[in-house]
Amino acid sequence: DSGVTQTPKHLITATGQRVTLRCSPRSGDLSVYWYQQSLDQGLQFLIHYYNGEERAKGNILERFSAQQFPDLHSELNLSSLELGDSALYFCASSVAASSGGELFFGEGSRLTVL
Amino acid sequence: AQSVTQLGSHVSVSEGALVLLRCNYSSSVPPYLFWYVQYPNQGLQLLLKYTTGATLVKGINGFEAEFKKSETSFHLTKPSAHMSDAAEYFCAVSERTGGRRALTFGSGTRLQVQP
Numbered sequence: 767d768s769g770v771t772q773t774p775k776h777l778i779t780a781t782g783q784r785v786t787l788r789c790s791p792r793s794g795d796l797s798v799y800w801y802q803q804s805l806d807q808g809l810q811f812l813i814h815y816y817n818g819e820e821r822a823k824g825n826i827l828e829r830f831s832a833q834q835f836p837d838l839h840s841e842l843n844l845s846s847l848e849l850g851d852s853a854l855y856f857c858a859s860s861v862a863a864s865s866g867g868e869l870f871f872g873e874g875s876r877l878t879v880l
Numbered sequence: 881a882q883s884v885t886q887l888g889s890h891v892s893v894s895e896g897a898l899v900l901l902r903c904n905y906s907s908s909v910p911p912y913l914f915w916y917v918q919y920p921n922q923g924l925q926l927l928l929k930y931t932t933g934a935t936l937v938k939g940i941n942g943f944e945a946e947f948k949k950s951e952t953s954f955h956l957t958k959p960s961a962h963m964s965d966a967a968e969y970f971c972a973v974s975e976r977t978g979g980r981r982a983l984t985f986g987s988g989t990r991l992q993v994q995p
Contacts, residue, residue, distance in 0.1 A: 768923060809924075809970065809985040822982060856923055868914070869983070871923030 769793065772857050772872035780880055784845040787875045791838055791859030797821075798840040799860075799869060800832055804853040815840055816863040844877070852879045882907045882975040884986035892992040899943075899958040901989045903971030906952060912974040913954040915945055916985075919967045927969070930954065941965070966993045 769792035779785055791798050800812040802825075811824035815834035826832075829847075834840040844851060854876050858869035887902040905911060912931045916924040928939025935947040941964075945956045954971060971986040 768925065770923070808987045811983065811985075858924075868926055868929060869924075871916075871925065873921070873923045 768870040768872065770857060770859050770870050770872035772855075772875050774875055775873065776876045776878075778878045778880065779847060781847055781849060783847050783879075784843065785847065785877065787842040787844070787855050787857075787877075789840045789842070789857030789859075789872060791840070791857075792870050795859035795861050795870070796838065797860045797863060798834055798838070799858040800826075800840070800842050801856040801858065802853045803856060803874070807853075809856075812842070821863060847879045849879050852877055882911065882973045882982070882984050884971050884973050884984055886969075886971050886986035886989050888989055889987065890990045890992065892994060893961045894994050895963055896960050899956070899961045899965065899991065901956040901969050901971075901991065903945075903954045903956065903986060904952055905954060905971070905973045907973055907975045909975055913945075913947060914972040914974065914983075915939065915943070915954075915956050916970045916972060917967050918970065918988075924970060927956070961991075961993045963993050963995065966991055 771790040773788045796817045799814045802810045812826040813832050814822040818834050829845050832842045854874045856874045858871045883906045885904045914929045915927040917927050918924045928937050930937050930947045938944045943958045968988045968990045970988045974983045
């Protein structure tokens with residue numbers, strides 16, 4: 767158990783819809799990272815928040831947005847969903863703003879868009 | 881810009897045989913290097929990491945990796961495979977740019993262990 771909690775574990779929805787994925791980092795961790803894992807794209811970095819502020823953006827689509835709240839949990843919002851958005855979405859956390867790469871991952875939220 | 885190449889998307893070994901998973905990286909500055917493992921239906925967990933110092937690093941579950949700067953490699957090895965090692969393994973590189981470190985993952989290698 768990494769200490770990172772993601773909900774929901776599974777989500778099935780239709781094209782055009784909007785979903786919200788939630789992540790609670792490990793106790794004491796200030797950084798939250800979001801990754802997308804799909805068969806064709808592999809593990810792609812989406813976005814990084816540190817103590818409520820956006821620190822880095824990766825390959826995140828404009829239809830996607832994220833935020834980190836004062837209690838440090840984070841939400842990833844995916845809108846106008848397309849079939850290609852079906853993937854496993856991981857949240858990871860670390861103590862520092864720049865972890866050097868040692869991240870603690872949740873078990874992921876599997877999104878299926880029909 | 882940094883990148884990671886994992887040679888072989890699938891590797892199959894017999895139980896008790898040597899495990900060798902290959903990773904090559906490109907980085908314009910001294911990198912930090914990592915191996916993560918993903919068991920079925922789970923998130924990634926850190927196996928081992930290299931930051932500075934000794935180039936042979938030992939991780940959990942009997943795995944180790946050696947940083948070879950001249951070959952830009954960070955191959956993962958285990959002397960004797962166990963059935964429980966079946967998983968997907970990701971090599972990752974972290975490079976400091978603009979005061980921040982960005983982590984880039986390879987495409988992963990799925991390890992099968994045959995009885």
